[in-house]
Amino acid sequence: MNHLSVNHLTGIRNLTENDLNLIFQAATEFKEVINRPIKKVPSLRDFTVANLFFENSTRTRLSFELAEKRLSADIVNFTAGNSSVKKGETLTDTVNNILAMKVDMVVMRHPHPGAPQFLANKINTSVINAGDGTHEHPTQALLDAFSLKQRHGDLAGMNVAIVGDIRHSRVAISNILCLKKLGANVRVCGPKTLIPKHIATMGVEVSHNLDATLQWCDVANMLRIQMERQDKSVPYFPSLREYATEFGLNKQRLGALSKPITIMHPGPINRGVEITSDAADSEHSIVLEQVENGVAVRMAVLYLLAMKR
Numbered sequence: 001m002n003h004l005s006v007n008h009l010t011g012i013r014n015l016t017e018n019d020l021n022l023i024f025q026a027a028t029e030f031k032e033v034i035n036r037p038i039k040k041v042p043s044l045r046d047f048t049v050a051n052l053f054f055e056n057s058t059r060t061r062l063s064f065e066l067a068e069k070r071l072s073a074d075i076v077n078f079t080a081g082n083s084s085v086k087k088g089e090t091l092t093d094t095v096n097n098i099l100a101m102k103v104d105m106v107v108m109r110h111p112h113p114g115a116p117q118f119l120a121n122k123i124n125t126s127v128i129n130a131g132d133g134t135h136e137h138p139t140q141a142l143l144d145a146f147s148l149k150q151r152h153g154d155l156a157g158m159n160v161a162i163v164g165d166i167r168h169s170r171v172a173i174s175n176i177l178c179l180k181k182l183g184a185n186v187r188v189c190g191p192k193t194l195i196p197k198h199i200a201t202m203g204v205e206v207s208h209n210l211d212a213t214l215q216w217c218d219v220a221n222m223l224r225i226q227m228e229r230q231d232k233s234v235p236y237f238p239s240l241r242e243y244a245t246e247f248g249l250n251k252q253r254l255g256a257l258s259k260p261i262t263i264m265h266p267g268p269i270n271r272g273v274e275i276t277s278d279a280a281d282s283e284h285s286i287v288l289e290q291v292e293n294g295v296a297v298r299m300a301v302l303y304l305l306a307m308k309r
């Protein structure tokens with residue numbers, strides 16, 4: 001099939017293997033486009049996308065906006081902080097008002113898990129989840145997998161470690177779902193308090209030993225501690241210094257490995273906590289490739305969903 005099986009992108013769990021391949025194929029073509037002197041194509045001309053951000057973002061918001069512009073779409077941007085949400089307007093009312101202005105697609109980030117799906121159930125317009133609470137961040141997982149495929153080819157059989165605050169991470173959940181669909185072996189690593197007990201049911205290994213995990217993996221995806229989502233009354237680890245000692249990636253740890261590994265991070269990075277600068281900026285880090293590929297992957301998702309309308 002040459003079209004997506006879904007009308008919305010609310011999570012990786014709803015995508016088929018064919019959907020993933022279609023997105024990667026389109027992203028490969030769009031990556032070529034955005035590296036040309038003229039980076040724009042008319043694919044979404046006369047198409048209007050609303051970017052609704054109810055939570056802070058740098059990479060995802062800019063990346064979607066750039067992807068939409070490269071596809072020649074018209075754009076409206078909404079951030080909750082300076083909107084009538086502050087006056088008590090509901091999510092449904094906010095979105096219905098925006099849709100009344102004839103918007104064709106909605107990109108949405110929201111602190112509450114399920115908010116994009118709630119919206120998708122209520123409106124005819126396609127909804128793309130740009131991160132919903134601790135639930136999913138599908139385009140991050142797609143760009144991560146695409147970046148790995150560009151570096152390493154087929155991901156089947158590859159050992160990928162996801163390290164850090166798994167409990168509060170939508171990136172971890174979407175990455176696990178995506179990597180498993182592509183046949184990779186996935187191990188999560190972090191303190192017991194930051195790894196949910198049910199995670200093994202997703203078909204991943206669990207480790208609390210970073211050095212052993214680094215020896216096992218081909219790729220380490222380092223996640224930040226999501227302080228903003230943690231219950232402040234319950235300390236999950238004694239101190240940031242202790243966390244960095246046990247679970248932080250640094251040049252010393254990398255130097256002790258028998259082979260080089262690929263280093264990933266979705267950003268924003270807390271340098272000196274989950275990763276030191278010498279590791280984040282090393283020759284094996286693909287952090288900025290992830291950001292570049294984010295535009296191509298989001299162009300692919302926008303284009304393929306628009307083709308279904």
Ligand code: CP
Binds near residue numbers: 056058
């Ligand atoms: N990776 C990511 O979602 O970053 P932002 O929160 O800056 O969008």
